[in-house]
Amino acid sequence: MLPSGSVAASFSLPEGSLDRLCRVDPALGEVIRRVGPCTLNPGRAESALDALVRSIVSQQLSGKAAATIYGRLRALFPRTSFPSAGVILAVEEERFRACGLSRQKLTYLRALCEQVRKGALDLDALASLSDEEVIHALTQVRGLGRWTAQMFLIFHLGRLDVWPAEDLGVRRGLALIRGHRSPLTPGEVRKHGERYRPYRSVAAWYLWRAAEE
Numbered sequence: 001m002l003p004s005g006s007v008a009a010s011f012s013l014p015e016g017s018l019d020r021l022c023r024v025d026p027a028l029g030e031v032i033r034r035v036g037p038c039t040l041n042p043g044r045a046e047s048a049l050d051a052l053v054r055s056i057v058s059q060q061l062s063g064k065a066a067a068t069i070y071g072r073l074r075a076l077f078p079r080t081s082f083p084s085a086g087v088i089l090a091v092e093e094e095r096f097r098a099c100g101l102s103r104q105k106l107t108y109l110r111a112l113c114e115q116v117r118k119g120a121l122d123l124d125a126l127a128s129l130s131d132e133e134v135i136h137a138l139t140q141v142r143g144l145g146r147w148t149a150q151m152f153l154i155f156h157l158g159r160l161d162v163w164p165a166e167d168l169g170v171r172r173g174l175a176l177i178r179g180h181r182s183p184l185t186p187g188e189v190r191k192h193g194e195r196y197r198p199y200r201s202v203a204a205w206y207l208w209r210a211a212e213e
Contacts (some may be wrong), residue, residue, distance in 0.1 A: 005213045012158070013038060021206075024195045027177040028203060031210045042095075042158030046122040049116060052138070053088075054110045055148045057101065070098035080119040085113035100171035106116025115141050154201045163200035165189040173207030176191055181184055 022029030045051035057073065058066040062092040066188070076095060077091055089110065096106050115121040121141060123209045126134050131153055147166055153159040171183035174192055178184070184192070196203035 013160075013202065014199075017160075017202060019204055021189040021199055025177075025203075028196075028206060031177060031206045035206060035209045038202055038205055040155075042155055045156055046188060048152075048156060049085060049112075049127060050082040051152055052112055052123075052144065052148070053082075053109060055151055056105055056112065056143060058142075059105065059148070066205075070088050071103065085116035088113045089117060107145070108141075111142040112144065126158055131162060154204070159201060161198045162204070163190070163193040163196070164204055165193060167204070169208045170204050171212045173210035176210050177207075 018032055022032055036205045045054060053073070054066075054070055061069070071181045073096065073185050076080075076091060076099070077087070079088075092136055093106060096109070097103070101109070112121075116123060121137060126137065129137065134157070135146055135149040138144045138152060139146060147164055150162050150164040150167075153162045154164075166189075168183060171189055172184070173183045174189055175182060178192075193203070
Protein backbone atom coordinates (compact mmCIF):
# COMPACT_ATOMS: atom_id res chain seq x y z
CA MET A 1 0.00 0.00 0.00
CA LEU A 2 1.63 3.23 -1.17
CA PRO A 3 0.65 6.73 -0.11
CA SER A 4 -0.17 9.21 -2.84
CA GLY A 5 0.71 12.87 -3.13
CA SER A 6 3.17 15.23 -4.75
CA VAL A 7 6.80 14.27 -4.78
CA ALA A 8 7.98 17.81 -5.40
CA ALA A 9 7.32 19.19 -1.92
CA SER A 10 8.85 16.58 0.36
CA PHE A 11 10.62 13.88 -1.66
CA SER A 12 12.95 16.36 -3.37
CA LEU A 13 13.43 14.27 -6.51
CA PRO A 14 16.59 15.67 -8.12
CA GLU A 15 16.37 17.03 -11.64
CA GLY A 16 17.39 14.40 -14.16
CA SER A 17 16.90 11.46 -11.81
CA LEU A 18 14.14 9.88 -13.90
CA ASP A 19 16.17 10.39 -17.06
CA ARG A 20 19.05 8.57 -15.37
CA LEU A 21 16.84 5.63 -14.42
CA CYS A 22 15.47 5.43 -17.98
CA ARG A 23 19.00 5.47 -19.34
CA VAL A 24 20.43 2.75 -17.09
CA ASP A 25 17.40 0.49 -17.53
CA PRO A 26 15.24 1.00 -20.65
CA ALA A 27 12.74 -1.59 -19.39
CA LEU A 28 12.17 0.43 -16.24
CA GLY A 29 12.07 3.51 -18.45
CA GLU A 30 9.02 2.09 -20.21
CA VAL A 31 7.27 1.82 -16.83
CA ILE A 32 8.27 5.39 -15.96
CA ARG A 33 6.89 6.73 -19.23
CA ARG A 34 3.68 4.73 -18.83
CA VAL A 35 3.06 5.63 -15.18
CA GLY A 36 4.17 9.25 -15.36
CA PRO A 37 5.55 11.40 -12.52
CA CYS A 38 6.55 9.78 -9.26
CA THR A 39 3.80 10.60 -6.78
CA LEU A 40 4.94 9.85 -3.29
CA ASN A 41 4.45 11.85 -0.12
CA PRO A 42 6.89 10.96 2.66
CA GLY A 43 5.94 12.11 6.12
CA ARG A 44 2.16 11.69 5.79
CA ALA A 45 2.08 10.03 9.22
CA GLU A 46 1.49 12.36 12.16
CA SER A 47 4.76 11.34 13.81
CA ALA A 48 7.53 8.77 13.65
CA LEU A 49 5.65 6.70 16.22
CA ASP A 50 2.52 6.87 14.10
CA ALA A 51 4.49 5.69 11.05
CA LEU A 52 5.85 2.69 12.94
CA VAL A 53 2.46 1.81 14.43
CA ARG A 54 0.99 1.90 10.93
CA SER A 55 3.73 -0.47 9.75
CA ILE A 56 3.00 -2.94 12.54
CA VAL A 57 -0.71 -2.87 11.78
CA SER A 58 -0.03 -3.40 8.07
CA GLN A 59 2.20 -6.47 8.41
CA GLN A 60 0.86 -9.37 6.31
CA LEU A 61 -2.45 -7.61 5.56
CA SER A 62 -4.02 -6.14 2.46
CA GLY A 63 -4.09 -2.36 2.25
CA LYS A 64 -7.84 -2.26 2.84
CA ALA A 65 -7.75 -4.51 5.91
CA ALA A 66 -4.81 -2.61 7.40
CA ALA A 67 -6.54 0.75 6.84
CA THR A 68 -9.68 -0.50 8.59
CA ILE A 69 -7.80 -1.72 11.66
CA TYR A 70 -5.62 1.38 11.81
CA GLY A 71 -8.72 3.58 11.56
CA ARG A 72 -10.29 1.82 14.53
CA LEU A 73 -7.08 2.14 16.52
CA ARG A 74 -6.75 5.83 15.71
CA ALA A 75 -10.38 6.37 16.76
CA LEU A 76 -9.41 5.40 20.30
CA PHE A 77 -7.77 8.83 20.52
CA PRO A 78 -10.26 11.12 18.71
CA ARG A 79 -9.47 14.41 20.42
CA THR A 80 -5.68 14.36 20.27
CA SER A 81 -2.81 14.30 17.84
CA PHE A 82 -1.22 10.89 17.60
CA PRO A 83 -0.73 9.77 21.22
CA SER A 84 2.56 9.31 23.00
CA ALA A 85 3.99 5.90 23.77
CA GLY A 86 2.95 6.30 27.41
CA VAL A 87 -0.65 7.06 26.49
CA ILE A 88 -0.80 4.02 24.22
CA LEU A 89 0.60 1.77 26.94
CA ALA A 90 -2.09 2.99 29.35
CA VAL A 91 -4.90 1.66 27.13
CA GLU A 92 -6.32 -1.73 28.04
CA GLU A 93 -5.24 -4.53 25.73
CA GLU A 94 -8.84 -5.57 25.15
CA ARG A 95 -9.58 -2.25 23.44
CA PHE A 96 -6.79 -2.80 20.94
CA ARG A 97 -7.89 -6.38 20.39
CA ALA A 98 -11.40 -5.09 19.67
CA CYS A 99 -9.91 -2.97 16.86
CA GLY A 100 -8.80 -6.16 15.14
CA LEU A 101 -5.18 -6.16 16.27
CA SER A 102 -3.82 -9.68 16.69
CA ARG A 103 -2.14 -10.74 19.93
CA GLN A 104 1.20 -10.90 18.15
CA LYS A 105 0.88 -7.40 16.72
CA LEU A 106 -0.27 -6.09 20.08
CA THR A 107 2.90 -7.55 21.56
CA TYR A 108 4.92 -5.72 18.91
CA LEU A 109 3.03 -2.47 19.52
CA ARG A 110 3.67 -2.62 23.24
CA ALA A 111 7.34 -3.54 22.72
CA LEU A 112 7.78 -0.49 20.47
CA CYS A 113 6.08 1.84 22.95
CA GLU A 114 8.09 0.45 25.88
CA GLN A 115 11.35 1.10 24.03
CA VAL A 116 10.26 4.64 23.19
CA ARG A 117 8.96 5.44 26.68
CA LYS A 118 12.12 4.35 28.44
CA GLY A 119 14.35 6.14 25.92
CA ALA A 120 15.96 3.06 24.41
CA LEU A 121 14.65 4.18 21.01
CA ASP A 122 14.95 7.92 20.34
CA LEU A 123 12.54 8.55 17.48
CA ASP A 124 13.50 12.23 17.25
CA ALA A 125 17.11 11.29 16.52
CA LEU A 126 16.38 8.93 13.63
CA ALA A 127 16.25 11.63 10.96
CA SER A 128 19.88 12.56 11.64
CA LEU A 129 21.16 8.97 11.26
CA SER A 130 22.36 7.19 8.14
CA ASP A 131 20.07 4.64 6.49
CA GLU A 132 21.89 1.68 8.01
CA GLU A 133 21.95 3.32 11.43
CA VAL A 134 18.17 3.81 11.26
CA ILE A 135 17.73 0.18 10.24
CA HIS A 136 19.94 -0.98 13.10
CA ALA A 137 18.08 1.14 15.66
CA LEU A 138 14.62 0.01 14.57
CA THR A 139 15.42 -3.67 14.22
CA GLN A 140 16.41 -3.82 17.88
CA VAL A 141 12.68 -3.61 18.64
CA ARG A 142 10.71 -6.84 18.63
CA GLY A 143 8.48 -7.04 15.57
CA LEU A 144 10.37 -4.43 13.53
CA GLY A 145 12.41 -6.09 10.79
CA ARG A 146 14.59 -4.73 8.03
CA TRP A 147 11.63 -4.36 5.63
CA THR A 148 9.70 -2.26 8.15
CA ALA A 149 12.75 -0.08 8.72
CA GLN A 150 13.19 0.39 4.96
CA MET A 151 9.55 1.42 4.54
CA PHE A 152 10.07 3.93 7.36
CA LEU A 153 13.11 5.32 5.54
CA ILE A 154 11.23 5.71 2.27
CA PHE A 155 7.76 6.76 3.37
CA HIS A 156 8.50 8.72 6.54
CA LEU A 157 12.04 10.07 6.15
CA GLY A 158 11.96 10.38 2.34
CA ARG A 159 15.33 8.72 1.74
CA LEU A 160 16.10 8.40 -1.97
CA ASP A 161 18.41 5.39 -2.11
CA VAL A 162 16.72 2.58 -0.17
CA TRP A 163 16.46 -0.80 -1.89
CA PRO A 164 13.98 -3.27 -0.29
CA ALA A 165 15.27 -6.37 -2.06
CA GLU A 166 13.06 -8.74 -0.08
CA ASP A 167 9.83 -6.86 -0.83
CA LEU A 168 7.51 -9.07 -2.86
CA GLY A 169 6.16 -6.17 -4.93
CA VAL A 170 9.66 -5.12 -5.97
CA ARG A 171 10.56 -8.74 -6.76
CA ARG A 172 7.40 -9.14 -8.86
CA GLY A 173 7.78 -5.82 -10.64
CA LEU A 174 11.39 -6.48 -11.54
CA ALA A 175 10.50 -9.97 -12.80
CA LEU A 176 7.74 -8.55 -14.99
CA ILE A 177 9.93 -5.99 -16.72
CA ARG A 178 12.57 -8.70 -17.22
CA GLY A 179 10.05 -11.11 -18.75
CA HIS A 180 10.04 -13.65 -15.93
CA ARG A 181 6.89 -15.33 -14.68
CA SER A 182 8.03 -15.84 -11.08
CA PRO A 183 9.30 -13.17 -8.68
CA LEU A 184 13.06 -12.79 -8.65
CA THR A 185 14.97 -13.88 -5.57
CA PRO A 186 16.16 -11.23 -3.11
CA GLY A 187 19.73 -11.94 -4.21
CA GLU A 188 18.84 -11.30 -7.85
CA VAL A 189 17.02 -8.12 -6.87
CA ARG A 190 20.04 -6.85 -4.93
CA LYS A 191 22.25 -7.39 -7.95
CA HIS A 192 19.85 -5.64 -10.34
CA GLY A 193 19.41 -2.76 -7.90
CA GLU A 194 23.00 -1.61 -8.15
CA ARG A 195 22.30 0.07 -11.49
CA TYR A 196 19.62 2.26 -9.91
CA ARG A 197 21.90 3.99 -7.40
CA PRO A 198 21.49 6.67 -6.05
CA TYR A 199 17.73 6.60 -6.72
CA ARG A 200 16.78 3.07 -5.69
CA SER A 201 13.76 4.25 -3.67
CA VAL A 202 12.35 5.81 -6.82
CA ALA A 203 13.06 2.68 -8.85
CA ALA A 204 11.29 0.61 -6.18
CA TRP A 205 8.26 2.90 -6.37
CA TYR A 206 7.97 2.35 -10.12
CA LEU A 207 8.43 -1.40 -9.71
CA TRP A 208 5.53 -1.40 -7.24
CA ARG A 209 3.48 0.35 -9.88
CA ALA A 210 4.51 -2.27 -12.46
CA ALA A 211 3.51 -5.08 -10.11
CA GLU A 212 0.11 -3.48 -9.49
CA GLU A 213 -0.54 -3.23 -13.23
